[in-house]
Amino acid sequence: MISIERTGLRFSFDRQAEPAAHAHSGDTVVFHCEDCYNGQLSEDGYAYSAMDMRWNNPITGPLYVEEAAPGDVLRVDIKRIALPDSGCACVRTGAGIYEIEGSHCRRFSIRDGEVMFDGGIRIPVRPMIGTIGTAPAAGTPKTQVPGEHGGNMDIREMGEGVSLYLPVSVPGALLSMGDLHAVQGDGETVICALEIRGEVTVQVTVLKDRADIPTPFLVTLDRYITTAADVSLDVCSVAAARKMHRFLQEHTGLNDMQSGLLLSLAGNLRISQVVNPLKGCYMEFPIGLAGERFVR
Ligand code: CA
Ligand code: CA
Numbered sequence: 001m002i003s004i005e006r007t008g009l010r011f012s013f014d015r016q017a018e019p020a021a022h023a024h025s026g027d028t029v030v031f032h033c034e035d036c037y038n039g040q041l042s043e044d045g046y047a048y049s050a051m052d053m054r055w056n057n058p059i060t061g062p063l064y065v066e067e068a069a070p071g072d073v074l075r076v077d078i079k080r081i082a083l084p085d086s087g088c089a090c091v092r093t094g095a096g097i098y099e100i101e102g103s104h105c106r107r108f109s110i111r112d113g114e115v116m117f118d119g120g121i122r123i124p125v126r127p128m129i130g131t132i133g134t135a136p137a138a139g140t141p142k143t144q145v146p147g148e149h150g151g152n153m154d155i156r157e158m159g160e161g162v163s164l165y166l167p168v169s170v171p172g173a174l175l176s177m178g179d180l181h182a183v184q185g186d187g188e189t190v191i192c193a194l195e196i197r198g199e200v201t202v203q204v205t206v207l208k209d210r211a212d213i214p215t216p217f218l219v220t221l222d223r224y225i226t227t228a229a230d231v232s233l234d235v236c237s238v239a240a241a242r243k244m245h246r247f248l249q250e251h252t253g254l255n256d257m258q259s260g261l262l263l264s265l266a267g268n269l270r271i272s273q274v275v276n277p278l279k280g281c282y283m284e285f286p287i288g289l290a291g292e293r294f295v296r
Contacts, residue, residue, distance in 0.1 A: 009058035061176030130179030
């Protein structure tokens with residue numbers, strides 16, 4: 001199996017980056033990912049001032065997929081996210097949306113699928129990928145930023161069993177990922193989740209002539225999900241919802257009125273995160289109501 005190690009980490013989605021590995025459409029690949037602090041937060045109570053934030057949010061890759069050409073769509077089926085037995089988080093004044101005094105770096109252990117939080121509180125783990133994307137045709141977005149290439153989306157649904165559809169903007173697609181989370185709430189309101197290193201196993205498939213897919217797009221076990229990012233929550237919430245509105249019209253045969261009404265009755269517009277340089281929203285709709293007319 002193709003494996004990309006935790007060496008040669010990068011901090012932007014760059015079309016000129018040297019591929020870390022090559023694969024063919026249909027191949028399964030393991031990405032060994034570092035946590036968003038680049039492994040620096042070694043213990044509970046680690047001093048925030050000792051952290052070198054130049055190495056924040058590294059990604060592993062890129063993977064060059066031989067058949068991928070600009071205009072295609074890359075389907076990434078997330079097969080497995082394997083995590084070690086502890087994760088970390090940093091909370092500090094001025095980061096996130098709360099008034100919190102000082103800087104606090106914490107490490108929590110994970111036992112039997114639960115995070116051992118303070119006060120006897122146990123949080124079930126829900127492994128997910130925070131940052132995943134392809135290289136855009138122009139620019140080199142840093143790994144902190146979400147966008148049409150994917151990037152730092154921090155969507156809590158990005159876990160095992162999900163198919164993620166990303167744009168192919170350059171030859172080979174150049175897929176990278178990192179910023180794994182053992183668990184994250186919608187909003188990611190203190191600016192981090194339970195950050196953790198780990199191994200992600202994915203299958204990559206190149207799709208031709210699929211302009212009907214509103215990338216970045218997710219299909220979970222029971223939901224379709226459209227996404228958008230912008231400095232303004234007002235803008236990205238409308239953009240994510242309108243992507244789903246178009247998707248339903250294209251894939252269900254319902255007209256604009258019916259699709260809008262259906263989304264208002266049975267779709268959920270959610271916030272992915274409010275802490276990255278661009279904020280993120282996503283619109284989800286039950287597959288069971290839309291029918292299985294979308295060809296994966
Ligand atoms: Ca993130
Ligand atoms: Ca993170």
